[in-house]
Amino acid sequence: MPNKRLYYRLIPVVFALIALSTWLQPDFFQRASGIDLPKGQNPQLSQALKVEKPCVDLHPEWRKAQTIDNVAISESLLCEPDNPYNIAAFVLGMNNVSMRTMMSSRIAEDALIKSDDLDGDGDPDIIRIKLEVLELNGATPDSPNPFPTYDIAPGIQPGMWAFSPKLRGMSVKNFRSQKANAILRAPSPVIRVEQGDKVYITLENTHYFPHTLHFHGVDHPFQTADGGDNDGVPVTGQKPVMPGNTRTYELQPRHAGTMLYHCHVQTDKHLMMGLNGMFVVEENRPNNWVQTFNVGAGHVRHSSVAIKEKFDREYDLHYQSIDKNLAKTIQQSNDIREISKKMHRVYNMSESKENYFMLNGHSFPYTLRDALIIAKPDENIKLRIANTQHSNIAVHIHGHKATITHYDGVEQNPAAQITRDVYGLSAAQRIDLNLQTTNDGLHSYGEGVWLFHDHVEMGVANDGISPGGNVALLVYESLLSETGMPNILRADALDDVMTNSYYAKERALWGKKEAGTLAPDYLRIILFGLLLGLTLGLIIFILRGLTKAD
Amino acid sequence: MKKILLLSLFLFSFPSFAAMNHGGMIMDEKGMIMNHNPDKLPKDCTEISEDVDITIRGGRKFAKDYAGKMFTYDKRDWQVPPCARVNVTFINEDDIRHQFMIHGLPGYMYPKGMFTIELYGKGQKTASFIVPSRDYTYYIHCEVSQHTEKGMKGQLKVGKGSGDLDSILGLTPPLTPDLYPIKNSHYTWITLIFSILLGAVFIRVLSYFLSKREDV
Ligand SMILES: [Cu+2]
Numbered sequence: 001m002p003n004k005r006l007y008y009r010l011i012p013v014v015f016a017l018i019a020l021s022t023w024l025q026p027d028f029f030q031r032a033s034g035i036d037l038p039k040g041q042n043p044q045l046s047q048a049l050k051v052e053k054p055c056v057d058l059h060p061e062w063r064k065a066q067t068i069d070n071v072a073i074s075e076s077l078l079c080e081p082d083n084p085y086n087i088a089a090f091v092l093g094m095n096n097v098s099m100r101t102m103m104s105s106r107i108a109e110d111a112l113i114k115s116d117d118l119d120g121d122g123d124p125d126i127i128r129i130k131l132e133v134l135e136l137n138g139a140t141p142d143s144p145n146p147f148p149t150y151d152i153a154p155g156i157q158p159g160m161w162a163f164s165p166k167l168r169g170m171s172v173k174n175f176r177s178q179k180a181n182a183i184l185r186a187p188s189p190v191i192r193v194e195q196g197d198k199v200y201i202t203l204e205n206t207h208y209f210p211h212t213l214h215f216h217g218v219d220h221p222f223q224t225a226d227g228g229d230n231d232g233v234p235v236t237g238q239k240p241v242m243p244g245n246t247r248t249y250e251l252q253p254r255h256a257g258t259m260l261y262h263c264h265v266q267t268d269k270h271l272m273m274g275l276n277g278m279f280v281v282e283e284n285r286p287n288n289w290v291q292t293f294n295v296g297a298g299h300v301r302h303s304s305v306a307i308k309e310k311f312d313r314e315y316d317l318h319y320q321s322i323d324k325n326l327a328k329t330i331q332q333s334n335d336i337r338e339i340s341k342k343m344h345r346v347y348n349m350s351e352s353k354e355n356y357f358m359l360n361g362h363s364f365p366y367t368l369r370d371a372l373i374i375a376k377p378d379e380n381i382k383l384r385i386a387n388t389q390h391s392n393i394a395v396h397i398h399g400h401k402a403t404i405t406h407y408d409g410v411e412q413n414p415a416a417q418i419t420r421d422v423y424g425l426s427a428a429q430r431i432d433l434n435l436q437t438t439n440d441g442l443h444s445y446g447e448g449v450w451l452f453h454d455h456v457e458m459g460v461a462n463d464g465i466s467p468g469g470n471v472a473l474l475v476y477e478s479l480l481s482e483t484g485m486p487n488i489l490r491a492d493a494l495d496d497v498m499t500n501s502y503y504a505k506e507r508a509l510w511g512k513k514e515a516g517t518l519a520p521d522y523l524r525i526i527l528f529g530l531l532l533g534l535t536l537g538l539i540i541f542i543l544r545g546l547t548k549a550d
Numbered sequence: 551m552k553k554i555l556l557l558s559l560f561l562f563s564f565p566s567f568a569a570m571n572h573g574g575m576i577m578d579e580k581g582m583i584m585n586h587n588p589d590k591l592p593k594d595c596t597e598i599s600e601d602v603d604i605t606i607r608g609g610r611k612f613a614k615d616y617a618g619k620m621f622t623y624d625k626r627d628w629q630v631p632p633c634a635r636v637n638v639t640f641i642n643e644d645d646i647r648h649q650f651m652i653h654g655l656p657g658y659m660y661p662k663g664m665f666t667i668e669l670y671g672k673g674q675k676t677a678s679f680i681v682p683s684r685d686y687t688y689y690i691h692c693e694v695s696q697h698t699e700k701g702m703k704g705q706l707k708v709g710k711g712s713g714d715l716d717s718i719l720g721l722t723p724p725l726t727p728d729l730y731p732i733k734n735s736h737y738t739w740i741t742l743i744f745s746i747l748l749g750a751v752f753i754r755v756l757s758y759f760l761s762k763r764e765d766v
């Protein structure tokens with residue numbers, strides 16, 4: 001039996017081993033590469049790469065100028081033009097259309113009734129409109145995925161709300177599809193009436209939360225004829241329109257201009273969720289049948305008489321933004337108590353950030369499909385711009401300087417009108433622009449595929465991934481392809497952005513690889529392990545020996 | 551004062567871009583050579599020991615093998631004997647500006663201790679400098695913004711040199727290294743645990759034999 005002294009003598013060896021192993025300790029989680037840089041690797045994709053066609057040309061026959069039920073519908077060369085049967089229905093009212101038009105649209109028969117030429121000038125003056133509230137990319141107990149899906153850009157499906165004309169039939173494209181029917185979309189439709197029309201707008205609350213309608217800048221009395229709430233503000237009027245209920249608002253606007261409407265319940269949240277739209281009052285003219293809805297905003301295919309007097313084309317441009325955290329509140333539960341708590345109490349608008357920026361319900365690159373401004377040289381184009389984001393926008397059209405003719409629906413004194421190239425709009429503001437495409441070095445620099453976008457730079461990215469947001473194009477007809485896509489300089493220009501992985505932040509730019517990872521240094525791991533084992537073994541040996549020696 | 555001198559130099563040389571030689575600068579529309587010295591001997595050299603011709607190419611394509619870097623020279627490590635006359639042909643293979651700039655030469659012959667060939671675009675120029683006799687490692691680089699940092703750095707050893715410089719692509723690790731994540735797998739952890747057990751078992755076996763020997 002060895003005596004205790006041997007074991008005491010071994011203790012310094014333990015310390016030496018510990019010192020040695022500390023010195024040799026390998027890096028386990030990150031390390032410098034030394035002389036050779038890591039080879040690099042392609043980014044890991046969380047889902048299979050899907051490349052989309054820039055334009056899925058579903059209805060080429062909808063593009064040409066046509067007359068339906070005697071309604072003249074102008075040409076719309078976009079990739080996704082508006083359904084001309086819908087336009088005819090929106091101009092005539094569902095009570096005045098042919099059965100064929102009725103069947104070709106998905107609008108309910110009582111969604112829009114136009115009657116009574118009160119002033120005898122050849123157009124109807126009593127307009128009855130019914131609006132519903134729809135939800136896009138909401139929750140469903142039958143799947144972890146949102147339903148019905150509405151992609152604002154490739155692979156981006158934030159939860160959103162919108163007003164819509166009263167619909168009929170399924171909300172999805174067909175029984176097997178999860179995709180929202182084309183008419184169910186953002187933004188809430190532009191509503192157009194004629195100055196002096198008696199307008200009855202009924203909110204049919206098809207949603208699970210209470211909502212109201214408030215008309216911003218549109219001439220309306222505080223109360224309806226029979227003393228009901230007509231301003232839509234719960235703290236000054238009636239209780240909001242509860243789910244399953246309806247309320248009719250009454251207006252007879254005396255002043256024409258580009259205005260707004262929105263829900264005024266929990267306004268901070270409900271407005272940002274998408275319950276806001278443009279409301280345009282057109283000047284009174286004889287035989288003035290206006291297009292009551294412009295679903296998805298954008299090109300107006302049946303402009304009013306007053307607009308046609310001065311302009312060659314008309315576009316409604318509605319800028320909107322989304323806070324992804326607010327959007328999420330409707331996607332995580334199917335219990336409306338939970339959703340209400342998450343949205344109305346847990347979510348804090350004063351900590352809000354905007355992540356997605358849309359023009360007419362789409363973010364780039366989908367803006368290319370339906371949010372282009374199409375032009376020819378020497379035209380006057382009416383642009384009505386509304387900002388319902390909470391941040392400012394600074395719209396800029398490359399190669400052009402347009403004239404601001406109206407602020408918030410009020411004409412600017414023509415002598416004081418300003419021609420410039422950045423148009424600033426604070427929250428809820430509107431401007432009307434006269435975009436002249438005269439190649440004179442001032443109003444236009446000539447034909448081209450000219451970008452137009454918000455110059456507040458967060459607005460041109462999708463949750464920080466650029467290009468995205470409200471980037472769109474002003475394209476001259478000579479540079480437009482048959483499918484409504486711009487003839488751009490290189491064929492592969494859209495390959496990156498038309499993929500699901502690009503906006504999922506998983507695609508490296510310019511074909512580069514990522515730096516990637518280093519392999520573990522096995523030699524040092526083995527040495528380190530051996531030293532650690534020797535130390536442990538020795539400690540056990542010493543402890544056991546000392547106890548035995550006693 | 552030096553600044554004013556340099557400024558007046560530029561003032562004099564800008565009006566016409568024809569080749570001019572001003573205080574060590576030879577300029578034309580293709581580029582610039584600074585402190586060209588084919589004949590003046592450093593104090594410590596009695597004669598030119600040897601004529602060394604080197605051709606050094608610069609450009610993006612030479613960095614292709616170094617993922618994560620952008621510009622470099624085709625060769626970044628050079629060696630010449632003491633008191634050699636180095637005739638450098640610098641070839642720029644890009645369409646942008648690059649330099650061959652060497653530092654640390656004796657200030658009494660090369661103002662600021664520098665010799666430079668700068669090319670404004672694709673092209674080449676040749677110029678010479680004579681190195682002193684002491685063993686020393688001279689620093690070569692391109693001073694266009696971020697070119698050195700992203701790969702365009704090299705060294706010239708005279709005689710045995712004085713060690714290697716840091717951060718030369720393929721030769722020496724960077725002084726302030728980038729850290730990369732290590733891709734551990736379950737093999738990493740199995741290897742570690744197995745090595746620890748092996749170490750511990752080794753002590754057990756050793757003690758077994760020790761006690762056996764004592765028993766005898
Ligand atoms: Cu609401």
Ligand SMILES: [Cu+2]
Binds near residue numbers: 648692694697
């Ligand atoms: Cu360079």
